[in-house]
Every structure is written in structure tokens, then in C-alpha cells.
Amino acid sequence: MKKMYHLKTCSTCARIINGLALPSNFRLQDIKSDPITEEQLEQLREMAGTYEALFSKKAIKYREWKLSEKKLTEKDFRSYILKEYTFLKRPVIVIEQNIFIGNSKDVINAANSTLHA
Secondary structure, X not given: OEEEEEOOOOHHHHHHHHHHOOOOXXXXXXXXXXXXXXXXXXXXXXXXXXXHHHEOOOXXXXXXXXXXXXOOOHHHHHHHHHHXXXXXXXXXXXEOOEEEEOOOHHHHHHHHHHHOO
16 A cells, blocks of 8 residues: 555645655545544554554644643544544655654655655
């Protein structure tokens, strides 16, 4: 599977999509208009190891909802990601059995190397 979970309105995601020169068989899923399903999230968690690895603590709602003041469990991370698309760290890139989470330069370089290997 070659897929990217992203947010169409995110300029960082758009820059990454343009920079990766994605092949035509690569599927893009805008998580706002096409929300992530429980099944998809479970597949991503299996690849990432934890729901927390997929959770964005940079999301505005993380601060607004004062989640930093709470001790969140894996169940909480799962629930919040399914409830509110902004809690999924973006982008999440899946290339066959490899997962790349977030937009750091190292993560994007590794995804690019795997994609064009």
C-alpha cells in the first residue's frame, strides 16, 4: 500500500506532497473530508507501535482542551484521533510495510528514500 493521510488545507502537507514526486498509484486521503476510520487507525497503530506516536500534541485543540494537563492513555489517544482529525500527526505516509509520521526533515527524507528506492 502507498498512501498518505494529510490535510488538504495544510501548507506543510502540500509542500511535502509536491516535493516527494508521488507516483500515480499513491493514494492521498484528506482526513478532514474523508475521516480516518477505526480500521485504518488500528492498521496505523500496528505499524507505529502506539496511538501516541500518531497523536499530535501540536494541535491547537490540544492546548484549548487542556489535554497537556491530563494523563492520557492509549485509549484516550485513540479516542481523540477518531473524534477530531487535527489530533492525527501529519502527514502519515505508508509505503508498503513502512510508516513515516510527521513532517520533520529526517522523516520526509526517509520516506523519499524509501519511495524512490
